[in-house]
Amino acid sequence: MVEFRHVTKTYARTHTHALRNVDFKVGKGEFVYITGHSGAGKSTLLALVLRRTTPTEGVVAIAGQDLARLREGQLPLLRRRIGMVFQDHRLLPKLSAADNLTFALRATGAGGQLEQRALNALRLVGLAHKRKAFPIELSLGEQQRVAIARALVTNPPLLLCDEPTGNLDPDTSWEILELLNDLNIKGTTVVVATHSRDLVDAMKHRTLVLRNGELVRDDDRGGYSL
Numbered sequence: 001m002v003e004f005r006h007v008t009k010t011y012a013r014t015h016t017h018a019l020r021n022v023d024f025k026v027g028k029g030e031f032v033y034i035t036g037h038s039g040a041g042k043s044t045l046l047a048l049v050l051r052r053t054t055p056t057e058g059v060v061a062i063a064g065q066d067l068a069r070l071r072e073g074q075l076p077l078l079r080r081r082i083g084m085v086f087q088d089h090r091l092l093p094k095l096s097a098a099d100n101l102t103f104a105l106r107a108t109g110a111g112g113q114l115e116q117r118a119l120n121a122l123r124l125v126g127l128a129h130k131r132k133a134f135p136i137e138l139s140l141g142e143q144q145r146v147a148i149a150r151a152l153v154t155n156p157p158l159l160l161c162d163e164p165t166g167n168l169d170p171d172t173s174w175e176i177l178e179l180l181n182d183l184n185i186k187g188t189t190v191v192v193a194t195h196s197r198d199l200v201d202a203m204k205h206r207t208l209v210l211r212n213g214e215l216v217r218d219d220d221r222g223g224y225s226l
Helices: 044-048 072-080 099-107 116-124 139-153 170-185 197-202
Strands: 001-011 017-024 031-035 057-062 082-085 160-163 189-194 206-211 214-219
Touching: 001 044, 017 044, 017 057, 017 170, 017 206, 031 170, 031 197, 044 057, 044 160, 044 189, 072 082, 072 206, 082 116, 099 139, 116 139, 139 160, 139 170, 160 170, 170 189, 170 197, 189 197
Parallel strands: 017 214, 031 189, 031 206, 082 160, 160 189
Antiparallel strands: 001 017, 001 057, 206 214
């Protein structure tokens, strides 16, 4: 599903090595944590998977396709196959929960039964009854659930999460983690970037540890230990 082959990312202006010779594969149906302290390279790694940037050296591939070889016109199709959840959810405040999802569908060029697809995605995260609510009327946990539904509304085979529980209390964080685990059980490949020890240790999955841009551990048994 995701493959990094000896990937280095250097920002020339600041001479910063965000990633150094990173090499790993994520198989279809896996749940993988990407861990490490702030600045370890987690967000850069996700940006490479989304083709928001390209590697200085090496290859980043999705389903065997080298992302650096994609033309600009092919990027919307790629991003339709990848769901993305951010720490701050990034919902549009003037749109209801359902309208946030239909807006995402239109933005990716999807057509047909948009309202029904939005309702189905909200039902998947347990918020169909909140479809008419605006973000300000939702709790932080509910807002994050809507963000997950928005990422899932195009039925992507791959879901990326960047610190998805960073602003949430422990109980709500556990609810979000359980939701992600359920989605994974149903077949979605899930990659979660986090520096939360509690999150990683609460539900163990394969764990990749970054330190100063280098992959220093790849542990199938899971656990946060740095």
